[in-house]
Amino acid sequence: MYWKLSKRWNGSSFSCTQSSGMRITAFSEATHLCIVLSLALVLSALSRSLPAQQTNNGDGEISFSAADIAFFENKVRPLLVEHCYECHSVKSPKLKASLRVDSRQAMIKGGDSGAAIDVEHPDESLLMQAITYEGYEMPPKGKLSDEAIQTFRRWLELGAPWPAEAEPTVAGSEPKFDLQKRVAEHWMWKPVQNPPIPAVQNRDWPKSDADHFILRELEQVGLTPAKKADRLAILRRLYFDIIGLPPTAEQVAAFIEDSSPQAFENVVDQLLNSPHFGERWGRHWLDLVRYAESRGHEFDNDSPNAYQYRDYIIRALNTDIPYDQLVREHIAGDLIQQPRLHPDKNFNESILGTGFWFLGEWVHSPVDVRKDEADRFDNMLDVMSKTFLGVTVACARCHDHKFDAISSNDYYALSGFLQSSDYRQVPFESMEQNRLVAEKLQLLDQEFGNELKKILVDVELNFPTPQPRAIRSDKFIVDYSNPAAGDFIQDGVIFGFAPRTQGELYLDNNGSVKIRPATVAVNDSFWQGLKAITEGAVQNSSQLDQLPKPGRTLRSPTFEVTDGNLFCRVEGKGHIVACVDSHRLIAGPLHGDTIRGVNETDRWIHMNLKRYMGHRLHLEFVPADSATLAIHLVAQGISDEERRQIDEELNRQEVAYQVFAQTLDSLVNPTVERRRTIFADFESGSYGNWTVQGEAFGREPQTAQTIADYQGDVNHRGKFFVNSHNIRKVEPNKAAGDQLIGTLTSPEFTIECDEIEFLIGGGAHAGKTCVNLLVDGKVVHSATGRDNNRMNEHSWDVKALRGQRAKIEVVDAFEGGWGNIGVDDFAFVHLNTKPPSNSKAQQLVSRWNQQRSQLKSEALFASHTAPAMMDGTGENDHLLIRGNPGKPGKLEPRRFLSAISGEEPMPIPVGSGRMQLAEWINSPTNPLTHRVIVNRIWHYLMGRGIVPTVDDFGVLGQRPSNPALLDHLTTRFLADGRSLKKMIRYIVLSQTYQMSSQSDPNAVAKDPNNLLWHHRPPKRLEGEAIRDALLTISGTLSTKQFGPPVPIHLTPFMDGRGRPGVSGPLDGEGRRSIYISVRRNFISPWMLAFDTPVPFSTMGRRNVSNVPAQALILMNDPFVLQQAAQWRNRILAYSSNSQERIHYMYLSAFARPPSDEELAIASSVLIDPNDPQQWVDLAHVLINTKEFIFLR
């Protein structure tokens, strides 16, 4: 009888804080218990209200009664063994969640998520949560029976009795993570040494120090290097290795003639200076940063302007910027105080480097946004750490690295840098210039504002006493009347450098002087007309990309959603975006609520973000084009009453400045009187003397009753108006609303007014659904609706057209959706301007306006944009237990890898701290970065890295085959100003690089894998190089560089969601392969067959596979045949002599003349040399020889 059992509680801290009544209630809900059991439970629960008894056996151990122990042994232990031990005991092949349940101590100690049992609060124990499937679902194979669950509950009620027994142990249980030991034991963490140049026996062979390191190794095992390759074989290697293209026949011929000792050096220098260098090595680099121009996932949405990054890396490599600069630009190019500018175009190059962070896969409507963020960060850190450091940091997302000295803490310390940084499309061409202009603008406005104040004070106009905001609340996320330091964050400059202050004098969009009644963040109308240029768009359903965000965004600090109701106090027009967990691809059924429009009449914008409770987000404020958007404050969960108080206060401020503002107006601003005369309001109920063509407009104007109800309130004036969407009878199956077309033309008139004003609604098809002003039959002004039936006022400034004869026409020439237009109330407006009363002020204001517009001419209003990073709120990330975003652990301060920089948090004064991170990566004492890059160069040139696993120097990677050589190259690289080109030059001019591919059988027997480099095995060219070579020999290679990607040629075999609407030309416009679009879900089958990697992670070493698809492509692909035919044309034009033609073909394709035998075989293709088709056949044959796709 359980109720008889005496109870002994564990832990002296026990106190019964909850009433036993509550517990009884809780238990009485248990439905499947027999009465006895219920009784027992009630009693046992009741017993908790008694002072706890504790029996200590003297060793600090708790003892339980024999009956309790028996209960445990009979009922509980078998359950644990059967359902839990597989994953949660010392015998588990793999311990899950670091939790063992094979001892009482182990359960109290718990695992990743904390203690598994809590005998004081059994129902709150993780164990109970897990087995009742609340929060966790254990065992995963299926829920335990109710009886078993009750057994566990009862066991906990009893205080979790367990017999005294030794802690279970088992040999070979998981070793402790010992970071320092791992650092000490693995080569990559050791400092770079400058090894002495080894002595060699054959002193004639080495041409460079590097050769000594190779030869020394060979000599030690009694091997000799292969002889030098023939000159032309080396020439072809150099061309492909350095610029990725074959030498032309002419270049080969010239080289054959060049007998100077510097011939090779000259070629190398020429190639390193070629603009094609960056295209070749840029393609290598793009493999590292999983470059693609679309986001993959379900609809393969655009990754807008990704090509700007591609162009950046080509330019950067061509310029040979020092490697530390390249690293810095990638990690923190947006934070460089003096960014690197393009030499001719002066735009910010540095910031483009940060685009690499954002080239990954994105998801359009993740159900769990936090998990989505964790996955994105994982990929970003994975790419960053493999690319620059050659380590696999992402392996430490869920647990300490299994093999390397990288802790899970390291992972989340790095993740904090990303939590503190945002994605944006940056107007990189204008940003630097506009920053300068904004600084000047600030000074200008201050100067004139102060001077004007003096004048006004002189005329005894009293400025109101400032009334700072009195209301304060901890519910405010940000109060722009008094933002905390670092909270005014902006992408661009249009909001100035701080909120505008109360009492400030400023010029509005019309050039009138106004006074600011409250301190507020608002954009300056000076910047109206900023244009962000996106090119190469294919398809993008991201709603965010439709907003005029680039360089026009104010960003709130990051905060956590603790109350689902968010309120923004605003004035003006634009959008507010809630960026939750950095999720940016808003397209799909979820997350549409994170974007809210703001209209002129709105004051409070309420955002319901209940879905995101507990998530972190920030807001972005985006003024509409040609509008201002003022933001007073953002608050979470404030009441109606609180909002009313805030409104009252703002109102008081407004009133305080009202009288002053009126006086100010009359003193300094000209007043404009508007006189309107109606030209046509259609109130006669007929079109009168207007001419009607087509069916769209019917025979007469419409009324609210004659149009379809679903058009809603069209905002007409009077009774009659024009509307081409009226439903009227037409032939069946015609959508009468949109399909009919027609034109309505006014009688001719002479322009005498200043403006023509009218109401317009309907479709937004420029030139198709529009109102035009015609002078001499030519359209001089045109306006469309906004895909909205509601008509809005529109006006044309026609001052410049005074005296001209004109007509107005209303056009509906569009038959598809929104093929309709509505207009009403054409009026002529005459303006009468009266000067202000204070002439001194007037002069000052007009000078102020003048200087502002002069400054405006210095600003750059249009700019291409590119993906880039920006600093957000500096924050540390939570460690996620087992990598699970649903289980955040402690905060992990930002810092670099502890194996290199120690575990001290990095001192970060403000922002993300990425600049400091970049400096750690670049530190000459960092043993990874520079070894990694020189090893990559060696890999690309020699076909295999000194460390063959170029992206992984860790324990699971391979050891350097020649560590001294690696350190020698690294030291040289650092001493040489970290120049990639110099390192390439150094290696290709070595004897090692120039060895023949003819191997010595003896050497092959001793070193079959050529680990010591006794010869240079043939290298198969990459898919890009093969395609580019075809274009080169056929003479159709375009030398055009940069720009939006050429659409990929789509075959019928490339299908699926997101298939681009347009297929590119078969020959890709003759552009180099690096310029052909890379759509994640529509990768070129050609490139895939030749091992171009799928862009998902860093791929420093491509596979080199050998598949029939490669042969099938070269045999049968239409592109190959097309190029063969082009080559034929070129050959036929080159010479009329067959032998000369074949000779030329050999020079072009293989960079060597044919042997006599080859000449004979090639000639045998030509049964009739006059048949042009047979020359295509020969061209095709040569393309299919292995020599074409291999470097010998």
Place this chain on the structure above:
Amino acid sequence: MFQNYPCHRYRSQTLSRRSMLQQCSSGFAALALSALSLDRAFASESTEPGRAGHGPHHQVRAKNVIFLYMDGGPSQVDTFDPKPLLDKYNGRDPAEFFTVEPTQFNNNGKVLASLWKFQQHGASGLPVSSLFPNIATCADDLAVIRSMTSEFPEHTFANYFLHTGSGLQGRPSMGAWVNYGLGSECQDLPGFVVLNGGLIPPGGLDCFGSGFLPASFQGSVFKPSGTGVANIERTEVNSQSQRRKLDIVKQLDQLAGKEVGKHDALESAIRNYELAFAMQMAVPEVMSLTNEPQHIKTMYGLDAEYEPTRIYGAQCLIARRMIEKGVRFIELTCPRVGGDRWDQHANLKEGHENNARAVDQPIAALLKDLKQRDLLKDTLVVWAGEFGRTPFAQGSDGRDHNPFGFSVWLAGGGVKPGITYGATDDFGYKAIENRAEMHDLHATILHLMGVDHTRSTFRFGGRDMRLTDVKGHVIHDIIS
């Protein structure tokens, strides 16, 4: 054909290319293997245990796999998992009975009873809904897992997960892994073929990719008509003239080869041409159904009234022909039926009926045909979508995605016939008994093919990668 290694710890650098070829197999995967060992970097990496072409680890139950991929996620409660309680509580608020998890569209409606009647079939009495009258006649061959789960409620993640064992892009597909491990027994056809009925699943061709494995393991996507696959049609006027051209290529290759010395990479590239040449013949041959007897064509639905049935019928028949040729892994994607594959967020009735109509007769024919040819015992047929659907409505007449519990089935290839395994709760919402994970399905498929999923690995990015990541348990209860 494989020398059966007792374990994977052989060192590839001790093998010459030739012995490698001899020991491993011939044909496509063999070439891929040789390519692997010839990639110098790779060869030296395999001083670690070399694993490519490790061959079977234990008894082979299924030599080949036909994966019937049900794009979009068929509803479990309308197909293989009858739930009478749905009828009882039809139209009630699901929150009365259970917690509704976040869904893709967040437009959750009332409890929605199945629109189709279930009936028990065959000696096993396995319940199948009236959506599949033909498959129902094969009930005694099916092993239905009713407790399958996925980790993702979005298509693309779930598709990658189902195909590659990871929710993210870039991992090798099941077919790639199988060929990587076992090689192909087929000389002139690829070892991993996707017969594309018209729909490419969300996530694109990467569902069939080779990820970090060499390109040789990529799925070759075939259209079930015409030449099937790109670049298979020769450009020369006839086979002789192409042969002549290739002979000249070979002569020139041999001449040039003298200059560069002996290199396996070059030799295999040369041999590739012979394979490609043969493939030009073999592909049209396997694709051509003209020599199939009329009763077989009729059985597969090639003269069905409904076009998608005809398309899927051709896919199934070609799949059987490929099995006969020894193609290791064949995946069938769904034909277009007008609506949005099995993804009925609305209009469940019409959508599911069209999809079922397209695949029901052909699948039943495939099972029966394989059986009558004694191929079913060596061929594992897998029927699965990327997730199931909610037992409550989306809007009024659809169902949203449900990764928490859904049904897939296996047949042939060592699977217990006529059984169900695992269970969802009373509403068919979440798996509660013998919960199976995607990794378990993968582990089981590999196991049936003789592969220990924990030992078929490829080193990439600092880890020994597996189809089953770090998880997966073989579901022994469904293995005969």
